[in-house]
Amino acid sequence: MPTPSDEDVRVSGATVWLTGLPSSGKSTIAQALAERLVDRGHRTQILDGDEMRQRLCADLGFSKEDRQTNVLRIGFVAELLATQGVKVLVPVIAPYAMSRATVRERHAACAAPYLEVHVAAPLEVCAVRDVKGLYAKQAAGLLSGLTGVDDPYEVPESPDLRLHTHELTIEGSVDAVWALLVERGLA
């Protein structure tokens, strides 16, 4: 197979879905990865979970059905952008295997590359980081339905990449995703 040219890899869209528990590092990695992609001339879009809930999914709560619908809508937007040559980074929990599989299938149906990255910091580490204070609130009884604690997180069985972020620097995590993009002819 011929090596793709710099031009080819820059104009090829793809979705990189960063799935994992709250505070596992999804958004941090997406930010750092986006910077590197932009630096190298890739059009890049982060689909931030909170912004998506506000502008695309304000009707949805956190039931199983609503979480699945949330993922499918974001997946649809990712698909549109990826087919237009954008590197789309999606740091969104996506707790259910079925909705993740559906998003992957729909990307395949429109020939948009799709990479599932499991951001796999253990629950104990995430609960200590607790970036948004969610674990503390749940422990204090102020919140329920927290993914990984009292709501399901179905661990990806065969992601394209599993990042043990508690053992990696941010740079190390980005390097690992980058290596995957290169391997797939996308960077």
Add this chain to the structure above:
Amino acid sequence: MPTPSDEDVRVSGATVWLTGLPSSGKSTIAQALAERLVDRGHRTQILDGDEMRQRLCADLGFSKEDRQTNVLRIGFVAELLATQGVKVLVPVIAPYAMSRATVRERHAACAAPYLEVHVAAPLEVCAVRDVKGLYAKQAAGLLSGLTGVDDPYEVPESPDLRLHTHELTIEGSVDAVWALLVERGLA
């Protein structure tokens, strides 16, 4: 002001919202315009109203509030694509001035060019064309809330372009939108 190069105009994103009554010609013009844009090397995306309702807005009906939410969600997706250099064509009724204005403002806030094209075939003409059979169903009492008949359509007061599609060929309509794109440095 220097003339934009071919490369500039091709990589500049923009949203062209085609607002108008059912059967006014929105989708037909969007299709023909998309073909011309693709021919000239522009990345182009049509956000089809029916597909958006299915994949992004399945929860929404046709109340005033739901119609506005529908337009805002589609507007958000258009904005994401337009800021990534895509020509986004949106053949969606968008009956309320307020939601159209909001979409325009949000595009302005992220510096994405936004053009409102009023596809202005008169109601009598649209009702005869009746591409989807909606006018007939409404007349037969099988459907209510049809825009322009028993549901409001707020005519755009100052669109970027008003197309009297009943007096124009498809080609003529596309030429008029194209001229506007050229005038704005977008084609």
